[in-house]
Amino acid sequence: MPLGQIFLSVFLALESLHLGLSMELTIVVWLGAGLSVLGALKLVQVERPTWGLTFVLLASGGFLGNQALEDWALEGSWAQTNGLGAGLVLSLLTYQLWLFASGEKTSTHLAINRNAQTILVLGLILILLIALPEQVIVQMFGASVAILTIAAILLASLTLMADRCADYLFSRLLLLLPLFLVVPLLGLLLSIGQGPVIAALGDMFPSGGGSFTPTGFSPRQQLRASAFLQPSNRAVMRATTEDRPNPYLVGNRLVELNEDLVWLPLERPLLALTLFDASIEDSGQLRFEMSNHQFPAGNIPAQRIDVQSLASNNFVFMSPNTSHLIGRFEAVTRNAANVWSPIYDRGANKRWEIETSNDSVPDTFDEINLQLPSFWDAGLQEKSEGFLASDNQQTVYNVLNHFINRSYSLETNFDPDQPFHDFFENEQAAYCFWFATGATLALRANDIPARIVGGYVIHEQLSDAMWVVRERDAHSWVEWQDAEGYWHTIDPTPPSIASFFDGYQSSQFSVLYHRVSGQWQKLIDAVLANELMADLIRYGGVLILLFLFVREYRRIQGRQKKLDSRTVRWQKVWQRFLSSAKLPVNEFWTAGTYAENLPAEWPIARINAARDFLHSYKLLRFSNDDELALAEVESSLDRCLQVITK
Numbered sequence: 001m002p003l004g005q006i007f008l009s010v011f012l013a014l015e016s017l018h019l020g021l022s023m024e025l026t027i028v029v030w031l032g033a034g035l036s037v038l039g040a041l042k043l044v045q046v047e048r049p050t051w052g053l054t055f056v057l058l059a060s061g062g063f064l065g066n067q068a069l070e071d072w073a074l075e076g077s078w079a080q081t082n083g084l085g086a087g088l089v090l091s092l093l094t095y096q097l098w099l100f101a102s103g104e105k106t107s108t109h110l111a112i113n114r115n116a117q118t119i120l121v122l123g124l125i126l127i128l129l130i131a132l133p134e135q136v137i138v139q140m141f142g143a144s145v146a147i148l149t150i151a152a153i154l155l156a157s158l159t160l161m162a163d164r165c166a167d168y169l170f171s172r173l174l175l176l177l178p179l180f181l182v183v184p185l186l187g188l189l190l191s192i193g194q195g196p197v198i199a200a201l202g203d204m205f206p207s208g209g210g211s212f213t214p215t216g217f218s219p220r221q222q223l224r225a226s227a228f229l230q231p232s233n234r235a236v237m238r239a240t241t242e243d244r245p246n247p248y249l250v251g252n253r254l255v256e257l258n259e260d261l262v263w264l265p266l267e268r269p270l271l272a273l274t275l276f277d278a279s280i281e282d283s284g285q286l287r288f289e290m291s292n293h294q295f296p297a298g299n300i301p302a303q304r305i306d307v308q309s310l311a312s313n314n315f316v317f318m319s320p321n322t323s324h325l326i327g328r329f330e331a332v333t334r335n336a337a338n339v340w341s342p343i344y345d346r347g348a349n350k351r352w353e354i355e356t357s358n359d360s361v362p363d364t365f366d367e368i369n370l371q372l373p374s375f376w377d378a379g380l381q382e383k384s385e386g387f388l389a390s391d392n393q394q395t396v397y398n399v400l401n402h403f404i405n406r407s408y409s410l411e412t413n414f415d416p417d418q419p420f421h422d423f424f425e426n427e428q429a430a431y432c433f434w435f436a437t438g439a440t441l442a443l444r445a446n447d448i449p450a451r452i453v454g455g456y457v458i459h460e461q462l463s464d465a466m467w468v469v470r471e472r473d474a475h476s477w478v479e480w481q482d483a484e485g486y487w488h489t490i491d492p493t494p495p496s497i498a499s500f501f502d503g504y505q506s507s508q509f510s511v512l513y514h515r516v517s518g519q520w521q522k523l524i525d526a527v528l529a530n531e532l533m534a535d536l537i538r539y540g541g542v543l544i545l546l547f548l549f550v551r552e553y554r555r556i557q558g559r560q561k562k563l564d565s566r567t568v569r570w571q572k573v574w575q576r577f578l579s580s581a582k583l584p585v586n587e588f589w590t591a592g593t594y595a596e597n598l599p600a601e602w603p604i605a606r607i608n609a610a611r612d613f614l615h616s617y618k619l620l621r622f623s624n625d626d627e628l629a630l631a632e633v634e635s636s637l638d639r640c641l642q643v644i645t646k
Contacts, residue, residue, distance in 0.1 A: 061091025219337030265338035323357035362485025384445035609643035
């Protein structure tokens with residue numbers, strides 16, 4: 001077996017290992033490795049996939065991934081949270097294995113064939129785009145290195161040179177030695193480049209590492225003197241509503257800032273709302289009542305917002321004035337971090353509906369909403385009292401105006417010993433967590449109950465009724481409580497945050513992907529609203545794809561048999577000529593070569609007859625009209641044999 005085939009087989013097995021670990025599916029590892037070995041042995045003749053078969057394969061992978069992988073893949077894995085993307089990736093792996101198995105046995109000293117080139121290109125693209133879990137990342141010289149990725153690149157290099165350099169492969173391997181020496185640097189470069197590429201492609205692949213930091217919602221927010229390099233554009237939610245939605249989606253509310261600058265929620269027992277706490281809508285969804293303590297916002301009508309989660313967690317985000325949470329889940333719980341999480345059926349779409357209302361009630365007063373941290377001192381208190389006005393409303397305005405007129409920046413450089421003092425008193429540039437913290441504490445210092453709110457801000461519109469929320473949209477703002485007990489929302493982050501969003505615009509591919517994906521999901525929801533219809537579409541879709549696959553494969557198989565039979569006829573014509581003319585068999589000679597090297601002792605008539613046949617054979621062997629060409633060449637051979645066999 002040629003070395004190139006061996007290296008290509010190992011490359012496919014390594015790619016299967018990479019994808020299997022990424023998706024946490026061991027069956028992918030074993031099946032991929034097994035099929036790569038069988039493909040190298042060429043025990044069974046397999047036809048090369050056509051464009052039609054490739055389309056059916058990709059469609060089947062996407063359909064089955066969406067319908068099956070999300071049901072039985074490991075909970076929380078990439079394959080479970082994005083079955084469509086994982087199914088397409090597995091289809092591409094299957095296509096590579098198919099190409100490998102359909103290739104002919106090749107000899108050494110030949111350039112790598114087209115099938116192998118396609119396999120290497122697709123394989124390297126998938127390996128470089130799909131990040132491995134942290135458990136298989138090793139540390140080398142202080143740098144994180146994905147050994148499997150480096151090994152795949154080296155194997156691809158060996159495959160390219162193995163057959164053509166078979167006689168002096170060892171010396172060529174020495175040229176790869178520098179790659180081993182710079183493995184840590186190569187791994188670092190790959191990780192840096194991986195993040196931006198994945199962000200540009202949308203959400204077809206799991207997020208990679210590098211300088212794109214996932215700044216998404218955190219149940220406990222921590223202030224750090226050194227912030228993020230570049231936030232991720234990865235989508236976490238799609239929201240659909242007929243009216244412009246409230247720009248804020250609340251994840252949780254935090255009330256206590258400890259000495260480590262970590263905001264903590266109010267300590268209270270866990271809460272679970274079950275079927276007995278909900279009403280059932282006509283659609284079969286459960287409708288849970290939520291506590292709405294927001295100040296009534298005039299005559300703004302009630303609004304319903306449909307939200308689909310695209311993240312791996314089960315957190316629920318709601319507008320500040322949400323009165324009801326609606327969805328297809330059995331229960332919804334509030335954990336110790338004050339975050340609501342539904343209990344979904346396995347494999348179910350993580351979706352919920354928000355119903356807002358002005359029918360709110362005042363909240364009780366709690367001293368913890370006036371609590372100041374242990375590091376609060378006279379200097380901070382004095383600056384805060386400078387915002388004091390004749391009434392609470394004006395004091396809030398003063399605090400808000402102070403912070404929104406400052407500068408926004410993700411890169412901070414505070415005094416490490418007293419970072420908050422440096423931010424607050426010296427009016428340093430910072431990001432939303434700091435401004436929300438400063439405003440909350442300044443209000444409390446003036447005896448106004450306040451709390452920090454963590455969640456997302458909605459600002460990226462895909463269509464008239466659809467919005468997308470990304471990890472970079474994670475945000476913090478403030479709620480303060482008036483004398484009646486109602487809570488009001490304010491955002492002390494400076495408007496210059498707009499320049500931050502301008503600097504990290506979503507790629508056109510990502511926007512298009514989410515627009516199409518959102519519309520497709522709406523169509524699927526409408527079609528699958530009836531359970532019987534849903535089953536008919538699922539099983540009918542599988543049968544249709546299977547029928548198309550079998551039909552196309554049998555078609556190309558029949559065409560190949562027809563081509564093989566014609567090849568046999570051509571070979572018989574050629575062998576009949578050589579045997580009748582008693583010419584030596586030389587597999588490297590063409591018809592033209594034979595015509596130039598006919599025996600000199602032959603009579604001139606015999607030479608002319610042989611040359612006429614060889615000219616006819618050379619001219620018609622690869623004619624488009626194979627049947628007519630064969631008939632004419634066979635007739636020419638008959639005429640030739642009448643002369644040379646006399």
